[in-house]
Amino acid sequence: MSDLINKKIFSTSLAIEDLASYISSQLNSLFPDNSEIDRNILKPYVSKALERLRWCFIHLPIKGFYGNGEYKYSHLNTDQHAIFLYFLCNTIFNENGPQYLAEKIYALNKLFHSVDIFYEVKMPDIFVLVHPVGTVLGRANYSDYFCAYHNVSIGSDLEGNMPSFGKGVVMFNGSKVIGKSSIGGNCFISLGAIIISEDIKRDSLVFGQSPNLTLKHTEKSVLKGIFNN
Numbered sequence: 001m002s003d004l005i006n007k008k009i010f011s012t013s014l015a016i017e018d019l020a021s022y023i024s025s026q027l028n029s030l031f032p033d034n035s036e037i038d039r040n041i042l043k044p045y046v047s048k049a050l051e052r053l054r055w056c057f058i059h060l061p062i063k064g065f066y067g068n069g070e071y072k073y074s075h076l077n078t079d080q081h082a083i084f085l086y087f088l089c090n091t092i093f094n095e096n097g098p099q100y101l102a103e104k105i106y107a108l109n110k111l112f113h114s115v116d117i118f119y120e121v122k123m124p125d126i127f128v129l130v131h132p133v134g135t136v137l138g139r140a141n142y143s144d145y146f147c148a149y150h151n152v153s154i155g156s157d158l159e160g161n162m163p164s165f166g167k168g169v170v171m172f173n174g175s176k177v178i179g180k181s182s183i184g185g186n187c188f189i190s191l192g193a194i195i196i197s198e199d200i201k202r203d204s205l206v207f208g209q210s211p212n213l214t215l216k217h218t219e220k221s222v223l224k225g226i227f228n229n
Contacts, residue, residue, distance in 0.1 A: 008058040008070075008071060009069060009070035009071065010054040010057060010058055010070065010071045010072075010073070011070050011071070011072050011073070012050065012072075012073045012074075012075075013072075013073065013074040013075050013076065014075055016043060016046050016047050016050065017039065017043060019046050019050075019075065020039040020040075020042040020043045020046045021039045022075060023039075023042055023046070023088075023105070023108075024037045024038060024039040024041075024042055026108060027104050027105070027108065030108065030111065031104050031107070035100060037101065037104070041098075041101070042101075045088060045091050045092050045095065045097060045101075046088065048091045048095070049084060049087040049088040049091045050073075050084075052087045052091065052125070053073055053083065053084050053087050054071075054073075055125055055126075056083065056087075056125060056126050056127065057071045057072075057073060057080075058071050059126045059144075059145075059227070059229065060126070060128055060227060061227075061228045061229070062128070062226075062227060062228055064077065064079070064080075065080070065128075078112070078113055079128075079129050079130060079131065079132065081112070081113070082109055082112075082113040082115050082129050082132060083127070083128070083129055085105055085106075085108060085109040085112075085113075086109060086117045086119075086123060088105050089101075089102045089103075089105035089106045089109070089119035090102075090119050090120075090121070090122075090123070092105070092119065093119045093120055102119040103119070105119070106118060106119045113132065113133070114132075114133045114134055114135075115129065115132045115133070115134075115135050115136075115137075116135070116136040116137070116138075117136075117137045118138070118139075120139075121137060121138065121139055121140075122142065123137065123142055123146075124142045124143055124144045124145075124146055125144055126144040126145055126146075127142070127144070127145070127146040127147065127148075128146075128147050128148075128226075128227070129147075129148055130147065130148070130149045130150070131149065131150045132148055132149070132150055132152070133150045133151070134150055134151040135148055135149075135150055135151060135152045135153070136152070136153045136154065136155065137152070137154050138153075138154050138155035138156065138162075139155065139156055139162050140154050140155075140156075140162045140163040140164065140165065140177075141162060141163070141164035141165065142165050143165050143166055143167040143168075143169070143185070144167055144168075145167055145168040145169075145222060145223055145226075145227055145229075146165060146168075146169055146170075147169070147170040147171065147222070147226050147227075148170075148171050149170075149171065149172050149173045149175075150173055150174075151173055151174045152171045152172075152173070152174070152175055152176070153175075153176040153177075153178070154171075154176070154177050154178075155178055156178075156179065157178060157179035157180065157196075157197065159179075161179050161180035161197065162179075162180070163177045163178070163179065163180070163181040163182070163183065163195075164181070164182050164183065165177075165183045166183060166184045166185030166186070166187070166202060167185040167186070168185050168186045168187075168221070168222035168223050168227075169183050169185070169186075169187050169188075169189070169222065170187075170188050170189065170222050170226050171189045172188070172189060172190055172191045172193075173191050173192070174191055174192040175189040175190065175191065175192060175193045175194070175195075176193070176194045176195065176196075177189070177195045178194075178195070178196045178197070179196050179197035180197045181195050181196065181197055181198055181199070181200070182198075182199045182200065183195070183200045184199075184200055184201045184202030184203070184204065185202045185203075186202050186203050186218075186221060186222050186223075187200055187202065187203070187204045187205075187206060187222070188204070188205050188206065188218060188220070188222065189206045190205065190206060190207045192209075193206050193207055193208060193209065193213070194208075194209040194210055195210055195213065196210040196211075197210070198210055198211075198213065200213075200215065201215070203217055203218055203219075204216065204217065204218065205217075205218045
């Protein structure tokens with residue numbers, strides 16, 4: 001199965017060198033702080049981030065990401081580019097690259113897309129953002145097939161307790177998960193739902209706000225309904 005996955009066609013709107021030049025030009029223009037960034041500094045990180053992006057995208061046969069037999073990344077598709085910029089700054093952090101570079105790319109993502117995913121946050125290998133304006137994805141234990149819409153918030157409580165997510169969770173517009181919350185796999189968190197330090201069993205639709213949540217069992221599948229898998 002892994003060989004079949006690896007053979008899937010993945011195309012990019014810009015080659016590695018061109019994408020590195022594109023990002024370095026933006027960084028130098030938007031952050032004129034006498035630490036000019038050459039594209040050659042970025043190229044190895046861009047290459048590794050694109051490989052992470054490829055692995056993510058070839059598991060997302062969804063509209064805008066897949067068509068005519070290939071998976072596509074465009075630097076002009078803001079949802080896709082927000083995911084790429086996260087992978088890029090996180091790759092720099094993981095590789096012990098220059099911290100200022102990770103910080104600037106993290107800031108670039110906030111500036112362009114109004115999405116806040118700090119470069120130290122460990123997102124899953126397979127996730128998708130859908131019009132993620134105003135979304136803050138903080139420290140948590142994430143699993144693959146995670147989906148966040150706009151104005152979603154995830155974060156720890158004042159004691160530093162973090163949420164955890166099972167495989168296949170979608171958070172719709174305005175939903176929040178805070179503190180020592182455990183979200184089971186295949187859960188749909190509805191518009192405006194707020195979960196604070198609660199356990200949600202798998203296969204749930206979640207409505208309302210803690211401590212007055214309403215849970216309904218669902219036969220729907222996040223993987224099939226959102227990710228077409």
